[in-house]
Amino acid sequence: MMTCTPRVVRSGQPAVFTISGADVKEGTILQLTWFPIRHRSELPYQAPLRQTGIVENGTCQITQTLSGQQEFKLMISTSEGHLAEFRLYSLEESLWSLNPYKGDMHMHSTGSDGVEAPAIVAAKGRKIGLDFMALTDHATYAPSIEAQVAFEGLPLDLALERGEEVHGPGNGVHIIHYGGSESVNTWLHTHPHEIEVAVNASPKHSDERVHREIALSHLTFDRIREVGGVAIFCHPYWQIDEGYHIAEAVTEAILKDHRFDAYEVIGGYWPHEVESNAIQVARFHHEREHGNRFPVVGVSDAHGCDRGLFGWYYTVLFAPSPKLPDVAAAIREFRSVAVEARPNHDPRPVGDFELVLYTLYLHREYFPTHDALCAEEGQWMLAHLEGDANAAQELAKLQGQVAANQALFYGR
Numbered sequence: 001m002m003t004c005t006p007r008v009v010r011s012g013q014p015a016v017f018t019i020s021g022a023d024v025k026e027g028t029i030l031q032l033t034w035f036p037i038r039h040r041s042e043l044p045y046q047a048p049l050r051q052t053g054i055v056e057n058g059t060c061q062i063t064q065t066l067s068g069q070q071e072f073k074l075m076i077s078t079s080e081g082h083l084a085e086f087r088l089y090s091l092e093e094s095l096w097s098l099n100p101y102k103g104d105m106h107m108h109s110t111g112s113d114g115v116e117a118p119a120i121v122a123a124k125g126r127k128i129g130l131d132f133m134a135l136t137d138h139a140t141y142a143p144s145i146e147a148q149v150a151f152e153g154l155p156l157d158l159a160l161e162r163g164e165e166v167h168g169p170g171n172g173v174h175i176i177h178y179g180g181s182e183s184v185n186t187w188l189h190t191h192p193h194e195i196e197v198a199v200n201a202s203p204k205h206s207d208e209r210v211h212r213e214i215a216l217s218h219l220t221f222d223r224i225r226e227v228g229g230v231a232i233f234c235h236p237y238w239q240i241d242e243g244y245h246i247a248e249a250v251t252e253a254i255l256k257d258h259r260f261d262a263y264e265v266i267g268g269y270w271p272h273e274v275e276s277n278a279i280q281v282a283r284f285h286h287e288r289e290h291g292n293r294f295p296v297v298g299v300s301d302a303h304g305c306d307r308g309l310f311g312w313y314y315t316v317l318f319a320p321s322p323k324l325p326d327v328a329a330a331i332r333e334f335r336s337v338a339v340e341a342r343p344n345h346d347p348r349p350v351g352d353f354e355l356v357l358y359t360l361y362l363h364r365e366y367f368p369t370h371d372a373l374c375a376e377e378g379q380w381m382l383a384h385l386e387g388d389a390n391a392a393q394e395l396a397k398l399q400g401q402v403a404a405n406q407a408l409f410y411g412r
């Protein structure tokens, strides 16, 4: 199979490309044509770049400068005809210097109403290509710690964080707490005085329940950040019984004040509920149109690894590492994209325009290899849980492989 590295380069900087595996004679002349797929449609038109290279010792090395933040199609041919095609991307320095990571910040286990134990969900999360995740069971923080303890001391590249879905007393708003150092559910249920102070300080609303839910949500967002976590405003358009699970006045106030870190723009809805995701996306665009911009995440809200939702929705973000401080900064600095990728459907990212274009490219060209490497690690994590004594050693051998693949892809 022919390969070309690197696949992602810095815009405007000469890069050396290595093309290997061509089934051609030594000394064959390769004709290379680089088509800029984006700026051909802008003025001035950017013409394809043409050059030739020679095959020596089975590889062809050539230098080329790709410009503009965009995808390129590289066509390679010989005098005999077409040989291969590759897709590459040139990035501005700010994005090139960061790595893409995939994560799910909202998942359930047997710690609440999910099917599998927390550690199983973590292993299976790595198996489907997650770089960062947390168990976020309803009203309980302990399962997320249980998952960490199960892999304590093991060499993992998965950033397995703590978390919980927060249900404050008398608050119907669901809020995800990702990564902070202590339970916010526990704090809310043991600090009635602080809650009353916050409720009294909150602007009055004619509806007492609306008033309380807004005040408690703001208090919860603040508390999550105080313990070092990321606060996510969950599924406002989840439809239960006779309507959306929270009143529009509550959604309105929470979005207007945006004291949360991220809005769950793509959430764990089943195919018969896709309207809810469509409405959340529409609301996101509506708010932006009116000058209200906030970061987004996509999450599965899965309650089982083999019953759907798991892996359907996630977040792709651009950061130096998948660890909590870098993930939190990436989200707060608008470097995250929410992705809907249901089985047998093409992925649909939602977020910043440039990041959406790049995420679509990564889905085709980068994540398949990334996910296969993660799957191998996830398999060994499961083996560890089943008591396989070789698992730790095997995981140690695999540690760093995702980073090495990234380095190769980015030519670093």
Ligand SMILES: [Zn+2]
Pocket (backbone or CB within 6 Å): 165, 174, 234, 235
């Ligand atoms: Zn929920």
Ligand SMILES: [Zn+2]
Pocket (backbone or CB within 6 Å): 106, 107, 108, 165, 301
């Ligand atoms: Zn949930």
